Amino acid sequence: MPVVAVVNCKGGSGKSTLATHLAAHYANAGSPVMLGDVDRQQSTQSWLRLRGMHNLQRSAPIVGWAVDPKRVLRPPAGVSLVVLDTPGGLRGFDLARVVAFADVIVMPVCNSVFDRESAAECHAELMTLPRVASGRCKLAAVGMRIDSRTKAADVLATWARGLKLPFIGVLREAQVYVRCVEQGLTLFDLPDEQTKTDLAQWKPIIEWLEAALRVANKPPVRRDPVLIRTPLPGSLRDEATPSLHQAATRVESVLPLIQRRPAFADAVRPSPPRLSGWFGWLTAARAGSAR
Numbered sequence: 096m097p098v099v100a101v102v103n104c105k106g107g108s109g110k111s112t113l114a115t116h117l118a119a120h121y122a123n124a125g126s127p128v129m130l131g132d133v134d135r136q137q138s139t140q141s142w143l144r145l146r147g148m149h150n151l152q153r154s155a156p157i158v159g160w161a162v163d164p165k166r167v168l169r170p171p172a173g174v175s176l177v178v179l180d181t182p183g184g185l186r187g188f189d190l191a192r193v194v195a196f197a198d199v200i201v202m203p204v205c206n207s208v209f210d211r212e213s214a215a216e217c218h219a220e221l222m223t224l225p226r227v228a229s230g231r232c233k234l235a236a237v238g239m240r241i242d243s244r245t246k247a248a249d250v251l252a253t254w255a256r257g258l259k260l261p262f263i264g265v266l267r268e269a270q271v272y273v274r275c276v277e278q279g280l281t282l283f284d285l286p287d288e289q290t291k292t293d294l295a296q297w298k299p300i301i302e303w304l305e306a307a308l309r310v311a312n313k314p315p316v317r318r319d320p321v322l323i324r325t326p327l328p329g330s331l332r333d334e335a336t337p338s339l340h341q342a343a344t345r346v347e348s349v350l351p352l353i354q355r356r357p358a359f360a361d362a363v364r365p366s367p368p369r370l371s372g373w374f375g376w377l378t379a380a381r382a383g384s385a386r
């Protein structure tokens with residue numbers, strides 16, 4: 096299954112915003128997504144808890160995965176796409192461990208000299224890893240929080256060209272991103288007429304991702320999208336927090352999807368503690384042959 100990792104060693108560069116939006120984009124396109132969080136703060140897992148309060152009928156499920164960065168990353172079978180959010184300061188062995196399982200890395204970069212310098216360092220470290228240097232794991236940058244009245248987009252594009260780093264698009268600075276994420280939502284969950292300009296900015300980013308995953312021979316599997324329009328959510332509608340009834344409906348709408356797909360149900364079930372060494376290997380081998 097394809098694994099998209101969102102990486103930038105600098106905190107506050109927009110990783111969690113980008114990761115949650117990518118997960119929601121694919122979920123709204125009908126792919127059950129696993130949103131992994133290598134970050135100790137587990138920000139995307141809190142986002143998922145908030146998301147569970149909404150009645151997002153057209154979205155396929157997004158399930159959480161709290162990843163221990165010190166362990167080997169082994170994405171569970173049965174999900175059609177994994178999006179990995181990562182913490183600031185991810186370097187060395189921990190970075191290599193994420194890259195070992197990623198098919199695509201997207202690096203959000205804001206436009207300040209500090210952000211560009213830090214992203215260039217992160218890019219240099221990524222390029223020391225054989226999977227990235229050889230192109231087996233594709234890498235690209237996205238400009239974040241870009242003010243269209245300035246030359247920020249051009250400055251970032253020139254910077255990326257200098258590094259021979261594909262620069263696949265920019266996202267504008269807008270409060271709607273902040274408000275959406277605070278409520279467990281993304282722009283992809285809002286009615287299209289409200290987000291036309293922003294969705295146009297996402298188009299080249301998504302197109303590049305799809306092409307990169309096709310090259311890696313891992314296009315995400317689409318599964319019967321539920322084509323019911325989402326009501327305008329939460330405070331974006333100036334209403335109180337979603338009711339318990341809405342939360343219950345959400346759980347009910349997701350359960351049949353999970354139950355219909357045994358492999359996916361396995362994926363979301365908490366895994367038993369991993370045993371190490373020969374005993375662990377023997378136990379895993381026996382469990383495999385018993386299946």
Ligand SMILES: Nc1ncnc2c1ncn2[C@@H]1O[C@H](COP(=O)(O)OP(=O)(O)O)[C@@H](O)[C@H]1O
Pocket residue numbers: 105106107108109110111112113183239240241266267268269270272273276
């Ligand atoms: N396009 C955007 N417009 C406005 N604010 C943004 C945008 N993208 C991210 N932010 C804000 O920038 C801050 C850092 O983003 P975040 O995704 O948490 O970064 P990271 O995960 O890299 O630390 C957050 O407050 C977030 O709401």
Ligand SMILES: [Mg+2]
Pocket residue numbers: 110111112134138181182
């Ligand atoms: Mg984050």
